[in-house]
Amino acid sequence: MNEQAPINLDYSTSEDAPSAREQEVLSVVLDLMVEEGDGFSMASVARRAACSKETLYRWYGDRDGLLTATVQWQASKVVMPKLDDANLSLETFSETLKAFASSWLTVLTGDVSIALNRLAVSHAGNNKSSLGRIVLENGPYAMRTRLLPIFLKGQKSGLINVRGDEAFRLFFGLVIADAQIRALLGDENKPSQNDIKQFAQSAVEQFLTLCGSKI
Amino acid sequence: MNEQAPINLDYSTSEDAPSAREQEVLSVVLDLMVEEGDGFSMASVARRAACSKETLYRWYGDRDGLLTATVQWQASKVVMPKLDDANLSLETFSETLKAFASSWLTVLTGDVSIALNRLAVSHAGNNKSSLGRIVLENGPYAMRTRLLPIFLKGQKSGLINVRGDEAFRLFFGLVIADAQIRALLGDENKPSQNDIKQFAQSAVEQFLTLCGSKI
DNA sequence: CTTGCGTAGTACCGTACGGTACGGTTCTGC
DNA sequence: GCAGAACCGTACCGTACGGTACTACGCAAG
Numbered sequence: 001m002n003e004q005a006p007i008n009l010d011y012s013t014s015e016d017a018p019s020a021r022e023q024e025v026l027s028v029v030l031d032l033m034v035e036e037g038d039g040f041s042m043a044s045v046a047r048r049a050a051c052s053k054e055t056l057y058r059w060y061g062d063r064d065g066l067l068t069a070t071v072q073w074q075a076s077k078v079v080m081p082k083l084d085d086a087n088l089s090l091e092t093f094s095e096t097l098k099a100f101a102s103s104w105l106t107v108l109t110g111d112v113s114i115a116l117n118r119l120a121v122s123h124a125g126n127n128k129s130s131l132g133r134i135v136l137e138n139g140p141y142a143m144r145t146r147l148l149p150i151f152l153k154g155q156k157s158g159l160i161n162v163r164g165d166e167a168f169r170l171f172f173g174l175v176i177a178d179a180q181i182r183a184l185l186g187d188e189n190k191p192s193q194n195d196i197k198q199f200a201q202s203a204v205e206q207f208l209t210l211c212g213s214k215i
Numbered sequence: 216m217n218e219q220a221p222i223n224l225d226y227s228t229s230e231d232a233p234s235a236r237e238q239e240v241l242s243v244v245l246d247l248m249v250e251e252g253d254g255f256s257m258a259s260v261a262r263r264a265a266c267s268k269e270t271l272y273r274w275y276g277d278r279d280g281l282l283t284a285t286v287q288w289q290a291s292k293v294v295m296p297k298l299d300d301a302n303l304s305l306e307t308f309s310e311t312l313k314a315f316a317s318s319w320l321t322v323l324t325g326d327v328s329i330a331l332n333r334l335a336v337s338h339a340g341n342n343k344s345s346l347g348r349i350v351l352e353n354g355p356y357a358m359r360t361r362l363l364p365i366f367l368k369g370q371k372s373g374l375i376n377v378r379g380d381e382a383f384r385l386f387f388g389l390v391i392a393d394a395q396i397r398a399l400l401g402d403e404n405k406p407s408q409n410d411i412k413q414f415a416q417s418a419v420e421q422f423l424t425l426c427g428s429k430i
Numbered sequence: 431c432t433t434g435c436g437t438a439g440t441a442c443c444g445t446a447c448g449g450t451a452c453g454g455t456t457c458t459g460c
Numbered sequence: 461g462c463a464g465a466a467c468c469g470t471a472c473c474g475t476a477c478g479g480t481a482c483t484a485c486g487c488a489a490g
Contacts, residue, residue, distance in 0.1 A: 037340025122337030124401030125252025173392030186339030186347035
């Protein structure tokens with residue numbers, strides 16, 4: 001349904017991991033993104049990374065290549081949570097979901113994620129520059145891909161009863177709600193770590209209430 | 216909690232409504248925003264609106280002023296739904312919420328809203344340019360302000376049982392879920408009008424299930 | 431020591447755009 | 461019909477930035 005025209009996401013196969021020096025550069029880009037949004041110049045990157053613009057262009061081709069490499073590097077740092085499918089009690093299931101929800105909210109309202117998503121949103125308007133696509137693939141879609149098997153296991157264990165895609169939509173809504181868009185729009189009123197824990201907990205409880213096998 | 220340092224939102228008091236000619240200009244800006252995102256130039260506005268750049272600068276001061284005027288004009292076009300507090304049956308309440316949810320989803324996934332929110336998000340990164348703030352005030356906050364009295368009425372009639380701010384967060388999450396962020400990131404898979412009706416209906420049902428007075 | 435490669439630093443070019451200036455034209459009030 | 465303001469169209473300026481060219485230096489191999 002969603003996987004159409006697979007984009008080049010072969011950062012895990014082609015050029016494996018960026019070298020230490022490259023990571024320095026990409027890290028500078030991330031910092032600049034957080035500080036100045038999309039406005040930073042190639043010159044500022046070169047200056048702060050103590051490299052020449054020529055090197056940037058040799059390594060990444062153009063500005064968009066640099067941004068793409070940065071986004072993909074950042075995405076590659078997010079690790080996949082595991083759920084051992086053996087002992088799937090309601091307790092385990094619920095706790096796993098809560099932990100995931102908490103971590104997800106923390107990431108999404110973090111500075112780096114905000115900067116990255118701002119960049120992707122603004123680039124999604126202008127055609128060319130597939131940054132929006134890439135963030136979409138590594139953001140919502142990736143989370144969906146990660147959560148679906150978890151939901152599936154819960155379903156097979158009779159803990160929930162709902163179609164997978166509906167489960168994802170519901171879970172996203174209950175957990176994230178308006179937190180992300182408000183952060184993107186510059187709302188300074190960010191949820192504290194305590195708020196997040198609270199949100200995650202009640203979201204999971206609501207989730208289980210709504211689709212905890214009863215139909 | 217949210218209303219701090221009230222920004223200049225006096226488009227309703229100072230210069231009332233833009234003239235017909237001004238509306239032509241602002242409409243051109245909206246069109247260009249939908250077509251090209253933030254990338255459009257003042258020259259392109261002048262060209263398509265068949266006016267001179269000098270006029271644009273005389274009227275709006277600078278580019279940011281033009282954008283601000285456009286955003287505020289668009290926001291002023293959204294009308295406030297009413298709920299007659301007299302006959303507040305569960306049926307009426309539920310139908311009102313469903314209609315609101317449906318309309319909300321339609322607006323948020325529409326081209327104009329997407330373009331506007333993209334603009335606001337990208338400007339929220341760069342300080343100066345209070346566009347993010349303005350969209351935040353006229354988007355999520357305005358919806359919150361609109362919904363709170365409705366929830367309050369429902370609460371007083373014993374139909375729901377939840378704190379107002381929690382009700383808003385919950386309602387937002389159930390109705391909007393990942394639809395807006397996906398649209399902003401350029402997901403072409405927009406919900407059809409039928410999907411929207413479906414989403415709105417089940418969202419309201421879920422909302423009433425979760426906080427329909429039972430605690 | 432010498433040769434050659436990779437890179438830092440910098441100067442440079444072309445372009446795009448925000449903002450201004452100005453001549454010519456239309457509209458408005460008297 | 462006349463004066464003044466508003467406005468259109470366009471030419472122009474300054475700047476900022478993406479991208480390229482070139483020089484100098486460090487360093488490793490032979």
